[in-house]
Amino acid sequence: MLVRTLEVGVCGTDREISEGLFGIAPQDEQLLVLGHEALGVVEQDGYGFTRGQLVTATVRRSCCHCLACAEESPDSCLTGDYSERGITRLHGYDRELVAEDPEQLVAIPKSLGRLGVLAEPTSICERALRHSRTIGGRQPWQLERALVIGAGAIGLLATYLLRLADVEVTTASLEPENELVEQSGAQYVSTHDNELSALGKFDLVIEAAGNAQLMAQTLGLLRRSGVACLLGIDPHHQTVELDGPVLGVDTILENHVLFGSVNAHRQDWLAAVDDLDRARERWPEALEQFVTLRLPLDRFQEAFEHRGGKATLVLSD
Ligand SMILES: [Zn+2]
Ligand SMILES: [Zn+2]
Structure with a gap:
């Protein structure tokens, strides 16, 4: 074609x-x-x-x-x-x-128009959420509270997809405020003056900031049976810190999972186009x-x- x-x-x-x-x-x-x-x-x-x-x-x-x-x-x-x-x-x-x-x-549906240019980054988020739900759903689990770290395109789109499913979302990033996050009904938190550990615990944490230290920290932010999904890339050679018992005790006793996701399956593209259009309506x-x-x-x-x-x-x- x-x-x-x-x-x-x-x-x-x-x-x-x-x-x-x-x-x-x-x-x-x-x-x-x-x-x-x-x-x-x-x-x-x-x-x-x-x-x-x-x-x-x-x-x-x-x-x-x-x-x-x-x-x-x-x-x-x-x-x-x-x-x-x-x-x-x-x-x-x-x-x-x-x-x-x-x-x-x-x-791309006509109704979506030029917003169709967001289909690719949305498909990345769709795959991440589909895999998160599959992994979380391997045992009885409810996705009620989610934390999204990073408010670039991927963080924002993940926030909107989770809000479309009426999940309670907190999105955290460096800048002092973010109106787009708040327009979705999510809570915005600046990491400048807030520790992530002060935000409570979550059923799902998505790291879209591309910071390996934060990626390691996501494990400590999970509720029982919580899932952490890594989407940002951080290629820097460095040693990241993680409190021993968070990995050695809590991950086991609380059935946690930390995983990464890249790219998208065709079904994620179809979901992306569909959900973008629903988000545009809302x-x-x-x-x-x-x-x-x-x-x-x-x-x-x-x-x-x-x-x-x-x-x-x-x-x-
Ligand atoms: Zn891209
Ligand atoms: Zn192959």
């Missing part, structure tokens, strides 16, 4: 690739076209899609030689030989036209504030440097 790119979200992954820290160009090529948070429009009818229809596309593609990929779960690929649009061995969407495998396209003004900077492609540098809200590159109106 030929897809015309409308808009592409920018995140830390793009920044890291542009700095040469991450990413692999396609075989026998020197350059990698970035762009994995795509919103595009179908150029011609085919495969159940119609010209003019809004679409996004999955990021990770099968390695073709593992059990998980054979079962259409490249998000759980067992070899690491997968490709990823705009990240690993496959060009991304920061170009006018892309030829895409129709099976990798995900339809909090229309808030959702419009998620993208704080829209720039043309040639100003990508400014988009990469942008902090505070999602930046996007606009390729077509």
Whole structure:
């Protein structure tokens, strides 16, 4: 399918690739076209899609030689030989036209419109929550109180998805206040003047700040049968501290789980698009504030440097 790119979200992954820290160009090529948070429009009818229809596309593609990929779960690929649009061995969407495998396209409802550019980061949160619920649900468990650490795009979207399910949410981050968090009905706490340990204990803790020390601390913030899910990345070599009995006693006696999650299964993409549209209906003004900077492609540098809200590159109106 030929897809015309409308808009592409920018995140830390793009920044890291542009700095040469991450990413692999396609075989026998020197350059990698970035762009994995795509919103595009179908150029011609085919495969159940119609010209003019809004679409996004999955990021990770099968390695073709593992059990998980054979079962259409490249998000759980067992070899690491997968490709990823705009990240690993496959060009991304920061170009006018892309030829895409129709099976990798995900339809965006008209009602969602340009907010469809948030589908990729939302799919990451959907997978994390689906896995959290599966892990928590292995024994009798109720998801009543959740803590989200970090209020970047992933932290915010996780907050909104949990609020959609009417979970009581506290979101903690460095800045003094965060109106977007509060518009969802979640409580915002600045970690500047509050210790996380003073917030009580939670059924679910999501770390989306990318701080390994905080990741270790999540175990000590769990209620009985609580689940901690790590989404932020922290590649720094360091020794992190954890009070011995939190790991050696409480994790066992209180049936805790700490796990990591990356990427998303196709079902998470479908859930993401669906939930984004439900969130838009419930909090229309808030959702419009998620993208704080829209720039043309040639100003990508400014988009990469942008902090505070999602930046996007606009390729077509
Ligand atoms: Zn991203
Ligand atoms: Zn695989």
